[in-house]
Each structure stands twice: as C-alpha cells, then as structure tokens.
Amino acid sequence: MVSRHYWLMKSEPSTFSIDDLARSPGQTTSWDGVRNYQARNFMRTMAVGDQVLFYHSNADPPAVVGIAEVVRIAYPDSTQFDKKDKHYDPNSKPSEPKWDMVDIKYVRAFSNPLALDDLRRDPKLKAMVLLKKGSRLSVQPVTLGEWQHILHLAKH
DNA sequence: GCCAACGTTGGC
DNA sequence: GCCAACGTTGGC
Numbered sequence: 001m002v003s004r005h006y007w008l009m010k011s012e013p014s015t016f017s018i019d020d021l022a023r024s025p026g027q028t029t030s031w032d033g034v035r036n037y038q039a040r041n042f043m044r045t046m047a048v049g050d051q052v053l054f055y056h057s058n059a060d061p062p063a064v065v066g067i068a069e070v071v072r073i074a075y076p077d078s079t080q081f082d083k084k085d086k087h088y089d090p091n092s093k094p095s096e097p098k099w100d101m102v103d104i105k106y107v108r109a110f111s112n113p114l115a116l117d118d119l120r121r122d123p124k125l126k127a128m129v130l131l132k133k134g135s136r137l138s139v140q141p142v143t144l145g146e147w148q149h150i151l152h153l154a155k156h
Numbered sequence: 157g158c159c160a161a162c163g164t165t166g167g168c
Numbered sequence: 169g170c171c172a173a174c175g176t177t178g179g180c
Binding site: 036 | 160161162163
Binding site: 010012035036057058061062116136138 | 176177178179
C-alpha cells in the first residue's frame with residue numbers, strides 16, 4: 001500500500017473558507033500566497049493523494065473544519081510575479097521562482113468542527129505542531145496517529 | 157484591537 | 169555573523 005502523508009493547512013475563513021473550497025470550480029483551488037520557507041518546503045514534499053486537515057485560523061472559534069486532499073504537487077506560485085498581488089515578491093525571478101503552491105481538492109466538511117480549545121485538552125494530541133506554543137506555521141505535518149484520532153473525534 | 161511569538165531584513 | 173528594528177501571525 002502506498003503510504004500517504006498527512007498535513008494541516010490554515011486559512012482565515014474571511015479570506016478563504018472550507019465552504020469556498022467546496023464551491024470552487026472542480027472543488028479545487030491552488031494554495032497560493034505561502035511566503036514562509038518552512039511551509040513551502042513542506043508543500044514541496046507533498047504527493048498527490050496526501051490528506052489535509054483544513055483549519056480555520058482567526059476564526060470564532062479557531063477549528064479544524066474538514067478534509068481536503070492534494071491533487072497537484074508543488075509548482076511555482078504565480079502570485080509572486082504579479083505586482084498587483086498582495087503576495088508579490090520583487091526578489092523572485094521567473095527563471096528561479098522562490099515560492100510554490102499545490103492544488104487541493106475538497107473532500108468533506110465536518111458536521112462538528114473541532115475547536116482548537118478542545119484539541120488542546122486532548123492528551124492524545126499533545127505533540128501536534130498546531131498546539132505548540134508560538135507555532136504559526138500555516139502548512140504543517142500531522143502524524144498518522146493524530147490524523148486517525150482527529151477523524152475519530154470528528155464522528156462525535 | 158492587543159500583543160506575544162516568530163521570521164526577515166539590513167546596518168554594522 | 170550579530171542583533172535591533174520591523175512586519176506578520178493568530179489566539180484571545
């Protein structure tokens with residue numbers, strides 16, 4: 001069996017929510033705008049079929065709200081060359097793009113979103129990157145154990 | 157809106 | 169290569 005990898009990706013719902021993803025053409029979107037090297041490097045290791053926890057940050061409450069999956073591996077983020085884009089990077093050359101994006105596709109939204117507060121209280125999730133103090137990574141790895149436990153929680 | 161934590165930039 | 173200043177993230 002092919003081993004999948006698991007991830008968590010953050011988005012502010014006021015900018016792009018899981019409902020926006022579900023309504024996107026083909027229920028798919030390109031994850032542009034990542035401007036952090038660590039997050040970019042994680043995206044570069046993603047494979048088609050990798051599973052993603054969709055997280056709403058700056059939300060009330062902040063929560064894991066559903067699942068998406070990777071449908072296209074990392075390729076240059078076009079917004080880095082667009083002067084009018086908020087994420088324009090004058091230091092990036094088309095011959096040597098600094099920033100990548102992946103495409104993700106909607107899988108499902110949880111009927112009961114898992115609030116950050118509840119995740120924090122769960123001893124099984126103590127080691128989650130999301131819950132580490134000061135952690136701001138917008139793209140982060142999730143272990144198989146964490147993934148399975150979160151899916152289990154989402155059923156209740 | 158506040159602010160702690162973190163990442164990046166640039167002067168030296 | 170250090171580190172102060174600045175900008176951003178994101179919970180509260």
